[in-house]
Amino acid sequence: FPYTTLFRHPQDLQDARxxxxxxxxxxxxxxxxxxxHRPVRPRGRVHRAATDPAAPPARLRSIxxxxxAEIVLCxxxxxxxxxxxGVVGIVIDADFINSLPSGKGLINRVQPNNASFVVFTSxxxxxxxxxxxxxxxxxxxxxxFGGSQNIGPGTRVFSYSAHTFDxxxxxILVTLARGGCICVPSxxxxxxxxxxxxxxxxxxxxFLTPSVAGLLNPRNIPTMTKLAVGGEAITRKLVDLWKNAAxxxxxxxxxxxxxxxxxxxxxxxxxxxNIGVPVSSAFWVVDPQDDHQLVPIxxxxxxxxQGPLLARGYINPDDTANAAxxxxxxxxxxxxxRRAYKSGDLVRRNEDGxxxxxxxxxxxxxxxxxxxxxxxxxxxxxxxxxxxxAVMVDIVNNDNGTxxxxxxxxxxxxxxxxxxxxxxxxxxxxxxxxVVTDVDHSLSRVVTSWMMPSxxxxxxxxxxxxxxxxxxxxxxxxIARDASREDKMRFSPGGTSTESPxxxxxxxxxxxxxxxxxxxxxxxxxxxxxxxxxxxxxxxMRLVTEAGKRGMxxxxxxxxxxxxxxxxxxxxxxxxxxxxxxLEPFSLVSTELRNAxxxxxxxxxxxxxxxxxxxxxxxxxxxxxxxxxxxxxxPGSYIAKYVYRLxxxxxxxxxxxxxxxxxxxxxxxxxRIVNVGGTSL
Numbered sequence: 001f002p003y004t005t006l007f008r009h010p011q012d013l014q015d016a017r018x019x020x021x022x023x024x025x026x027x028x029x030x031x032x033x034x035x036x037h038r039p040v041r042p043r044g045r046v047h048r049a050a051t052d053p054a055a056p057p058a059r060l061r062s063i064x065x066x067x068x069a070e071i072v073l074c075x076x077x078x079x080x081x082x083x084x085x086g087v088v089g090i091v092i093d094a095d096f097i098n099s100l101p102s103g104k105g106l107i108n109r110v111q112p113n114n115a116s117f118v119v120f121t122s123x124x125x126x127x128x129x130x131x132x133x134x135x136x137x138x139x140x141x142x143x144x145f146g147g148s149q150n151i152g153p154g155t156r157v158f159s160y161s162a163h164t165f166d167x168x169x170x171x172i173l174v175t176l177a178r179g180g181c182i183c184v185p186s187x188x189x190x191x192x193x194x195x196x197x198x199x200x201x202x203x204x205x206x207f208l209t210p211s212v213a214g215l216l217n218p219r220n221i222p223t224m225t226k227l228a229v230g231g232e233a234i235t236r237k238l239v240d241l242w243k244n245a246a247x248x249x250x251x252x253x254x255x256x257x258x259x260x261x262x263x264x265x266x267x268x269x270x271x272x273x274n275i276g277v278p279v280s281s282a283f284w285v286v287d288p289q290d291d292h293q294l295v296p297i298x299x300x301x302x303x304x305x306q307g308p309l310l311a312r313g314y315i316n317p318d319d320t321a322n323a324a325x326x327x328x329x330x331x332x333x334x335x336x337x338r339r340a341y342k343s344g345d346l347v348r349r350n351e352d353g354x355x356x357x358x359x360x361x362x363x364x365x366x367x368x369x370x371x372x373x374x375x376x377x378x379x380x381x382x383x384x385x386x387x388x389x390a391v392m393v394d395i396v397n398n399d400n401g402t403x404x405x406x407x408x409x410x411x412x413x414x415x416x417x418x419x420x421x422x423x424x425x426x427x428x429x430x431x432x433x434x435v436v437t438d439v440d441h442s443l444s445r446v447v448t449s450w451m452m453p454s455x456x457x458x459x460x461x462x463x464x465x466x467x468x469x470x471x472x473x474x475x476x477x478x479i480a481r482d483a484s485r486e487d488k489m490r491f492s493p494g495g496t497s498t499e500s501p502x503x504x505x506x507x508x509x510x511x512x513x514x515x516x517x518x519x520x521x522x523x524x525x526x527x528x529x530x531x532x533x534x535x536x537x538x539x540x541m542r543l544v545t546e547a548g549k550r551g552m553x554x555x556x557x558x559x560x561x562x563x564x565x566x567x568x569x570x571x572x573x574x575x576x577x578x579x580x581x582x583l584e585p586f587s588l589v590s591t592e593l594r595n596a597x598x599x600x601x602x603x604x605x606x607x608x609x610x611x612x613x614x615x616x617x618x619x620x621x622x623x624x625x626x627x628x629x630x631x632x633x634x635p636g637s638y639i640a641k642y643v644y645r646l647x648x649x650x651x652x653x654x655x656x657x658x659x660x661x662x663x664x665x666x667x668x669x670x671x672r673i674v675n676v677g678g679t680s681l
Contacts, residue, residue: 050119050163054078058446059128060085066130066315067118112136116173118315119166119255122373122451129373130315131256138173140309144280145259146174149205149228149249155180158203158224160190160212165370166255167207167230180205191537191556192544195220207251210238211538215545218245230259231370234272243268250276252357255371256311256324256341257281263354275347275357281307284332284340285349288361291326291342297351300358303343306332310341367395367403370450377443377451381407384442386435388413394477396455398517398534406455406480406488409435410463422461422479424487432458432491440493449560454531456491457483485519485533492532501526506569508550513565516543530563547572585616589681593617596676606672620673620680628673628680 051063051072064072064087072082072089082089090096116135120128151157151174159171159182175182183201185194198206198221207228208216218224218241227242230251242248250266252275253259261283263276285301287293295301304326314321324342332338346358374393381391388411396406411417416425425432436456444452457480464472501507506526514521517534524533530540540556547554558571586594596602597617608614620628631638646655663669674681 050117050168052162052164052448055448056445057081057085059448062127063120063130066128110135112139113312115312117169119169120164121255121371122376127376129317129321132312132315133169133258134312137258137309137311138169138177140280140307141170141258142174142177144309145170145251145262146178148262148264148279149226151175151178151180151205153179155205156201156203156223157182158198158201158206159184160194160206160208166258170258171207188555188557191541194541198224210234212541214238214241215538215541218242229266234266236272239266239268239272250274252276254305254341254343254345257305257307257343258309260305260307260309261355271356273357274350275355277354278305278307280309281305282333282336283347283349283355285347285355288346292331297349300346300348302361303345303347303355304340305343306338306340307336310339367405367450372405372451377405377407377447377453380443380446381439384439385409389435390471392471392473392476393453394473394480396477396480396483402534402536402539404455404534404536405451405453406457407439407453408457408459408476408480409439410459410461416460417462419461422459422463422476424479424483425458425460425491428458428490436491437493450537454534454536455480455483455488456493457487458491485523489533492529499526501565501569503569505552505572506565509547509552509569509572510565512543512546512550512552516546524565526566527564530559530565530568532563535559535563588618593676593679593681597674597681602674602676605674615667615670617681624673625680628675 051060060082063069064085069087072087073092074082074089076091076093079089079091112135114135115132116138118130118132120130122129146152149155155175155178157171157175157180159168159175161168161171172182183197183203185197185201189197194212195216202223204223205226205228206224207230209231210229211232213227213229214235214237222245225246226249227246228249228251229238230253234250239248247264248266248268250263250272251259252261252263260279260281261275261277262279263274266272266274266276282305284304284306285295285299286304287295288302291302291304306329313325324344326340326342327338329338329340332340344360344362346361348356348358350356374395377393378391381393385391389409390412391410392408394406394408395403398404410422436458440452440456459476459479464475466472501510501524510524510526511521513519513524513530513533513535516539517530519533529535530543535543537556537560540559543559544554544556552572554568554572559568561571562568586597589597594617598614603614606614627638
């Protein structure tokens with residue numbers, strides 16, 4: 001869309017919804033192939049709350065209740081499910097947009113302190129936590145974050161982040177506010193062809209988590225000259241992959257403060273954990289137990305954030321959530337609002353004014369860039385456990401180097417606690433399997449897929465307590481991290497599969513699974529789940545790539561629709577009919593034509609040296625054949641020659657070598673059209 005169209009569509013949409021009396025709350029539920037309409041939303045005094053329509057109905061309902069949403073703008077595929085939740089769904093597609101009446105010109109009465117959008121994250125109470133951002137927050141971010149990234153005319157932003165993520169809002173609003181171009185890939189391309197989509201859009205800026213950035217080959221996306229990363233720890237391996245291809249900037253910021261810190265050329269000097277300097281904000285490092293006490297430079301403390309980019313606050317917060325917001329802090333400077341947000345992040349201020357990220361002071365974690373409160377998952381699981389069982393949720397590392405969410409269950413009374421030391425149950429009983437299956441099924445109905453545990457462990461013994469009487473989470477976490485793969489699989493819902501792959505395709509797919517997940521191929525059964533043996537969205541994207549190299553065509557959606565090996569193999573079987581066939585050289589011409597093409601007379605016609613060979617030959621298209629005939633009749637037609645003058649000082653040898661490399665890599669530059677025996681090749 002050009003800016004004129006983009007400006008008109010929200011105005012038309014606003015007019016079209018004017019029948020909703022007093023309706024100032026709109027939720028956007030989008031997936032599928034309607035991504036190009038993501039920036040098209042009503043403007044002005046509207047609460048924009050992005051939701052995932054594939055989330056469980058209970059989660060969607062709580063979001064709609066918290067935002068008082070009356071209207072949901074959705075893709076066609078999700079119209080039915082949205083209406084079943086009890087709100088009005090409006091399908092946004094090309095036909096709907098084109099059918100809107102022309103806007104009459106709205107009187108914009110929006111004020112800086114009006115709500116702009118709402119973003120939801122995991123909440124420790126078991127209910128999604130929504131935070132309201134005002135227009136002043138977006139304007140501040142546009143100036144600070146957008147300015148630090150030089151986003152403006154000529155910037156083509158590849159908006160990869162899921163639309164429920166606050167970075168996606170920044171991608172859209174900041175880019176459009178500064179005159180850039182927003183490039184929104186389809187849902188299919190987000191998971192299955194990121195590089196192809198970047199090249200299609202000729203994008204030159206993007207924000208990715210380190211996990212996703214590590215899947216790409218910078219050589220395949222030469223237009224991408226600036227990579228912003230955040231949401232996870234930045235590794236030296238990632239820096240080495242990208243440092244010669246693009247500028248790497250580290251971005252930091254909780255959803256409550258959008259992007260509030262920036263570090264250019266991250267990792268090239270100093271530690272990758274350095275989050276840089278504040279952007280449009282002020283950072284204060286305080287004692288985690290006393291927010292009135294600053295800690296000295298070089299000491300670790302909790303980060304307080306001050307500035308106009310802070311969110312207004314949470315929707316319907318409890319006392320615990322509300323405690324994160326500090327108003328009228330008397331020791332803060334008064335040049336800007338004396339309001340601050342206690343981030344819960346532990347940092348250290350360096351002498352040069354930058355900050356190092358150390359960790360969290362609570363159970364909040366980042367999992368593949370998504371913010372998760374482990375307490376929310378624990379709270380939900382507690383609802384479905386028997387009265388004599390308890391749970392702790394932790395992050396553990398799989399054998400393939402990826403992280404996984406693990407739920408540790410133990411008994412609070414009965415014979416199972418009469419052991420001297422806590423240990424994993426040596427065998428699973430029918431009662432245990434029923435508990436795990438019931439918890440897993442019930443949990444899937446109330447939390448999103450990325451919050452689901454992929455590992456369940458049942459423990460015997462009474463967990464140790466800290467001096468304050470709480471469960472020693474650190475020691476239980478050690479048990480989970482030290483668990484063998486067999487232990488992690490034993491308690492999986494549905495158990496493990498002992499049946500070996502049957503078909504050649506299943507065996508080939510199993511081998512790719514083993515490579516991607518770094519597990520023995522012999523340990524994978526035909527009914528084993530990709531998720532249960534350590535797979536996630538990141539490894540699924542790797543699986544799609546590796547399978548494609550072996551001629552197996554599948555998508556990430558194919559994997560997660562039914563992650564069992566046998567089921568995924570069936571989707572490959574169906575898609576093989578549409579797979580790209582790799583043809584052998586000369587396979588499209590007869591033996592007689594091949595001999596004529598490679599003959600000495602044809603080599604002389606093509607002016608080939610004795611050490612040059614003809615690699616392949618294939619028939620011309622009718623258009624090529626027609627243009628060739630015209631060129632014969634009118635010599636010089638349809639031929640263009642451009643001459644460029646080289647500046648002085650060019651290294652001719654290197655320049656010649658560069659062109660030789662280009663010729664070697666591109667077959668079309670080494671292709672001639674010839675007529676052999678009346679056939680154009």
